[in-house]
Amino acid sequence: xxxxxxxxxxxxxxxxxxxxxxxxxxxxxxxxxxxxxxxxxxxxxxxxxxxxxxxxxxxxxxxxxxxxxxxxxxxxxxxxxxxxxxxxxxxxxxxxxxxxxxxxxxxxxxxxxxxxxxxxxxxxxxxxxxxxxxxxxxxxxxxxxxxxxxxxxxxxxxxxxxxxxxxxxxxxxxxxxxxxxxxxxxxxxxxxxxxxxxxxxxxxxxxxxxxxxxxxxxxxxxxxxxxxxxxxxxxxxxxxxxxxxxxxxxxxxxxxxxxxxxxxxxxxxxxxxxxxxxxxxxxxxxxxxxxxxxxxxxxxxxxxxxxxxxxxxxxxxxxxxxxxxxxxxxxxxxxxxxxxxxxxxxxxxx
Numbered sequence: 001x002x003x004x005x006x007x008x009x010x011x012x013x014x015x016x017x018x019x020x021x022x023x024x025x026x027x028x029x030x031x032x033x034x035x036x037x038x039x040x041x042x043x044x045x046x047x048x049x050x051x052x053x054x055x056x057x058x059x060x061x062x063x064x065x066x067x068x069x070x071x072x073x074x075x076x077x078x079x080x081x082x083x084x085x086x087x088x089x090x091x092x093x094x095x096x097x098x099x100x101x102x103x104x105x106x107x108x109x110x111x112x113x114x115x116x117x118x119x120x121x122x123x124x125x126x127x128x129x130x131x132x133x134x135x136x137x138x139x140x141x142x143x144x145x146x147x148x149x150x151x152x153x154x155x156x157x158x159x160x161x162x163x164x165x166x167x168x169x170x171x172x173x174x175x176x177x178x179x180x181x182x183x184x185x186x187x188x189x190x191x192x193x194x195x196x197x198x199x200x201x202x203x204x205x206x207x208x209x210x211x212x213x214x215x216x217x218x219x220x221x222x223x224x225x226x227x228x229x230x231x232x233x234x235x236x237x238x239x240x241x242x243x244x245x246x247x248x249x250x251x252x253x254x255x256x257x258x259x260x261x262x263x264x265x266x267x268x269x270x271x272x273x274x275x276x277x278x279x280x281x282x283x284x285x286x287x288x289x290x291x292x293x294x295x296x297x298x299x300x301x302x303x304x305x306x307x308x309x310x311x312x313x314x315x316x317x318x319x320x321x322x323x324x325x326x327x328x329x330x331x332x333x334x335x336x337x338x339x340x341x342x343x344x345x346x347x348x349x350x
Contacts (some may be wrong), residue, residue, distance in 0.1 A: 027068055129199055243264070321333065
């Protein structure tokens with residue numbers, strides 16, 4: 001995915017990262033080996049309400065895989081992310097009426113716990129299907145992110161009782177690492193590797209079966225806490241503008257509408273507009289600035305034609321893109337490209 005320069009980073013709660021660090025320590029690694037000389041990271045991980053940057057989280061994931069040599073460490077990590085692994089928000093997941101409601105709560109909580117992961121939840125007559133999607137670039141750590149997500153859900157089902165884990169099917173976009181036994185241990189059903197998407201299909205009767213741990217009072221309390229944390233994140237410039245920039249730049253050719261953006265934040269488009277106005281901006285302002293930054297980066301890469309770049313930015317044709325680019329820079333896309341990478345004769349230039 002294109003990483004648009006100039007974008008600030010998303011931040012996330014330390015609730016998950018501290019669990020990962022604990023796992024590495026249990027495997028015999030020292031704090032110095034895990035964290036290195038990053039004193040700020042060490043300090044943030046020690047704060048009860050601490051946050052770290054998304055890059056710091058990716059750094060910890062890199063360390064976890066490199067130092068242990070275990071490409072499936074996400075599976076054991078997911079199992080450890082039980083109620084306490086999510087902090088207080090985990091109680092809202094565990095105390096939900098059923099698995100469907102738990103997943104819906106977890107989908108909202110992901111904005112606080114790991115903003116790079118999105119969950120699409122769909123129902124059919126026979127199955128509830130959970131699809132894990134990349135909202136912010138995983139930087140090649142697809143296996144870790146998806147393994148963590150599905151292992152976490154599978155472990156929760158096993159803890160609820162054997163019948164809750166029956167009939168589940170998995171589809172993963174990556175290989176089985178030579179029939180690695182870790183997947184048979186972590187997942188309770190057949191796994192299709194090298195599939196088209198990362199999905200987990202759960203029998204609808206299991207997904208809607210009342211949970212033995214349900215507690216409406218706890219769920220309400222956790223929901224109120226989640227609303228406060230989401231509001232706090234989304235009321236800050238970094239917490240609302242950066243994710244919108246990523247939603248635009250990480251899906252070339254699929255520019256989201258305001259309504260689609262608002263849905264990701266679990267608010268109405270009117271509420272999102274109001275919060276952006278409070279930050280002295282608008283969705284169109286963010287879209288325009290992000291398109292400009294994307295255009296500059298794409299134009300510096302000779303493998304993309306002007307027509308392709310126009311499509312990536314959501315324009316109907318190269319002419320409309322060229323007009324917008326002239327407004328931004330005072331030159332045409334072709335002129336800009338020639339100034340930066342020399343003469344370029346690919347078809348579709350304008």
